[in-house]
Amino acid sequence: MQLTGDLSDFALTDILQILALSRKTGMVLLEGAGWGGRITIENGRITEATLQPGETLTESLALAGLLGPNQKSLAANGDLTQQQLEKLLVSTGILTRNGLVSAIRRHTQRVIGRLVRMEKGRFSIALGELMRSHEESSSRLNDGLDVGEALLYAAHEQDESYKERESSQEEDPGVSLNGGRDTRPLVSGHHARLAQLVDDAAEPENLARSNLLCSLLAEMRQHSFEAEVSLMIMRYASELATRGILFAIKDSTLCGLGQFGLSHGKDGKSADEMVRQLQLPLDADSVFARVVRTGEPFVGEMPDNYWFSELLTRIGGYGRELKLFVLPLTCNESPAFVIYGDNYPGQSDLKGVRELVALASQASLVLERIALQRRVSQLESGT
Amino acid sequence: MEARMSNKSLLVVDDSATMRQLLCMTLTRVEGITQANITEAYDGEDALDKVKSGNFDLVLTDIRMPRMDGLEFIRKVRSELNEQTLPIIIISTKGAEEDVQTGMNLGASGYLSKPVSMSRLRELVTNFLGEH
Numbered sequence: 001m002q003l004t005g006d007l008s009d010f011a012l013t014d015i016l017q018i019l020a021l022s023r024k025t026g027m028v029l030l031e032g033a034g035w036g037g038r039i040t041i042e043n044g045r046i047t048e049a050t051l052q053p054g055e056t057l058t059e060s061l062a063l064a065g066l067l068g069p070n071q072k073s074l075a076a077n078g079d080l081t082q083q084q085l086e087k088l089l090v091s092t093g094i095l096t097r098n099g100l101v102s103a104i105r106r107h108t109q110r111v112i113g114r115l116v117r118m119e120k121g122r123f124s125i126a127l128g129e130l131m132r133s134h135e136e137s138s139s140r141l142n143d144g145l146d147v148g149e150a151l152l153y154a155a156h157e158q159d160e161s162y163k164e165r166e167s168s169q170e171e172d173p174g175v176s177l178n179g180g181r182d183t184r185p186l187v188s189g190h191h192a193r194l195a196q197l198v199d200d201a202a203e204p205e206n207l208a209r210s211n212l213l214c215s216l217l218a219e220m221r222q223h224s225f226e227a228e229v230s231l232m233i234m235r236y237a238s239e240l241a242t243r244g245i246l247f248a249i250k251d252s253t254l255c256g257l258g259q260f261g262l263s264h265g266k267d268g269k270s271a272d273e274m275v276r277q278l279q280l281p282l283d284a285d286s287v288f289a290r291v292v293r294t295g296e297p298f299v300g301e302m303p304d305n306y307w308f309s310e311l312l313t314r315i316g317g318y319g320r321e322l323k324l325f326v327l328p329l330t331c332n333e334s335p336a337f338v339i340y341g342d343n344y345p346g347q348s349d350l351k352g353v354r355e356l357v358a359l360a361s362q363a364s365l366v367l368e369r370i371a372l373q374r375r376v377s378q379l380e381s382g383t
Numbered sequence: 384m385e386a387r388m389s390n391k392s393l394l395v396v397d398d399s400a401t402m403r404q405l406l407c408m409t410l411t412r413v414e415g416i417t418q419a420n421i422t423e424a425y426d427g428e429d430a431l432d433k434v435k436s437g438n439f440d441l442v443l444t445d446i447r448m449p450r451m452d453g454l455e456f457i458r459k460v461r462s463e464l465n466e467q468t469l470p471i472i473i474i475s476t477k478g479a480e481e482d483v484q485t486g487m488n489l490g491a492s493g494y495l496s497k498p499v500s501m502s503r504l505r506e507l508v509t510n511f512l513g514e515h
Contacts, residue, residue: 002399002402002405002497002498002499003402003405003406003409003497003498003499003501004498004499004500004501005409005500005501005502006501006502009409009412009501009502010408010409010501014408018401018404018405018408019401022400022401022404024401124498125405125498126498127399127401127402228408248418248419250419257418269429270400270425272400272403272423272425273423273424273425273429276422276423
């Protein structure tokens, strides 16, 4: 175990985003009053999720009518191993192998949805650790589930349950998993419409990205720390660009804060370390300076500029024809962060930058709210 | 408290980028501390370079790291740099009590055992930064 804490401090969605972004393997163990859960992540993708009390995969399949009386009695002795389940369902022709994978995927999404809605409880993060039984577990998804996709499902499920509760509130208050607290929809009507716009004539390969965008937009509103908001933008940017750098604006300099997709720097320095040492002056003439000055994003071909050459010399890619974007994240009408992304080594396209710009624009609003809340809190405490 | 914390500078040393990120996010839950207050180092050698060139109010360091481990880092800070007042908190793996003892003998100011409790970490950091 590396870190333990309370879900009220650190939302499960944040934890999953961090592990996904860093492509980590490990477990997130969750525990609350009368419930316990476990999410297994391998290389940043969710490969298993369990919640107790709650349906196991075998029980889900039985409820769906996929297990006959004989199989049910076998399953009654405990959850089956993957091999046993395959034997029961695939070998007997009840399901194809793909059908079984889909069933496991749906089960995992449902469990993640329920876990994300748990607002009270504690978590433990165990990096690099997996349960011994994980390899054989029947509910293990070999290819894993994208964290963004899982969170989107959770958002939709929560939205649906909110709507249902709203319509039947007077008749039956119902029982909610979060102890009866009011649950705001993760996807508001506005965001759902925005996602619809993004989805217009969506190509299949864009769908997963649109889904991720929708989930990030919904989730972003709930954050109250700048780091979380910028992390989410980087999470989405990593779907479009092969490399990215998050810069903070300090005085008249852009200072590297974080990155994705960069390889190790010179002198054995890690990519993170290299980025931390990046400083670009904003008083010099560059696209970065223009983006910060105007607040307008830049998307296009690599400009012929000294500071870009300098940047590419440091991070690699000097002399290549790259496509890139430079986006501002503003707070109180002044840029606070700048996000750089490119398509190094130049063989892929930068698709979906329009959506990223929309996400950055929403993020700016959230940053303003955070700053405002902090100011109010300061005024209230008299500091 | 917030105004006082906003001037503080922290160094987080861990060879795992994810662990650094989790620690940083935990630290930003301390009132007044933002990402801008935190510097990261990926091993003892990197941390030593940063301590030489920076001015930190608190260091959080893992023990087992490549190139230079946390214990060697503490030893060098205390003996070679002769930096006696900089608070250094070690983060140790469960069952590595010997490492903790060695670290404390070398001049560590406190320790946290993994799993690191977010609330305990915040408490410790607030106490140390409040005192200095």
